[in-house]
Amino acid sequence: KLWFATLGGVSVYDGREFRNYGEGDGLGNSLIHSLHPDPQGRLWFGTENGVSLYDSSRFARFAPLEMLRSSARDNLYYAFAEIYRAADGVLWLSNARGLVHCAGQVISVFTPQDGLASKIINALHPDGDGGLWLATDNGLSHYDRTFSTLNAQDGLPDPFIYAMDV
DSSP, X not given: OEEEEETTEXXXXXXXXXXXXXXXXXXXXXXXXXXXXXXXXXXXXEETTEEEEEOSSOEEEOGGGGGGOOOGGGGGGGOOOEEEEOTTSOEEEEETTEEEEEETTEEEEEOGGGTOSOSOXXXXXXXXXXXXXXXXXXXXXXXXXXXXXXXXXXXXXXXXXXOOOO
């Protein structure tokens, strides 16, 4: 099966036809920014209105992130662009505030004040050793309990990184 994140919801193609899912199926919003398979075979979807999880039979909103919604005016902070679920269950996400770390019910948000190169994160990827690489609009950050950053001064031709793969 092929899964697609679109501006109109989630689609899955089985080789013959598409099956489309939207808010009526349990998605937080039909504008999907990202999808990520986790080690348990589930799919995580970053939407314009929170995170939804598909467990092979249904969609459900990921409730622990509700605390990030502080008012109706700042829904931008509740839109999630990048998602990575580690084998240990920790969920990493990016939103307009920066890097969100969710370990069970404990939510932390890392920003440039914590050492992150920028709060605009275009891609995130595990490094294989428990750390995380973050492509931002102001260089490449690496997180392994603390942040380090590589940018033009370190040899990057431009600090704005759109995508990456490890």
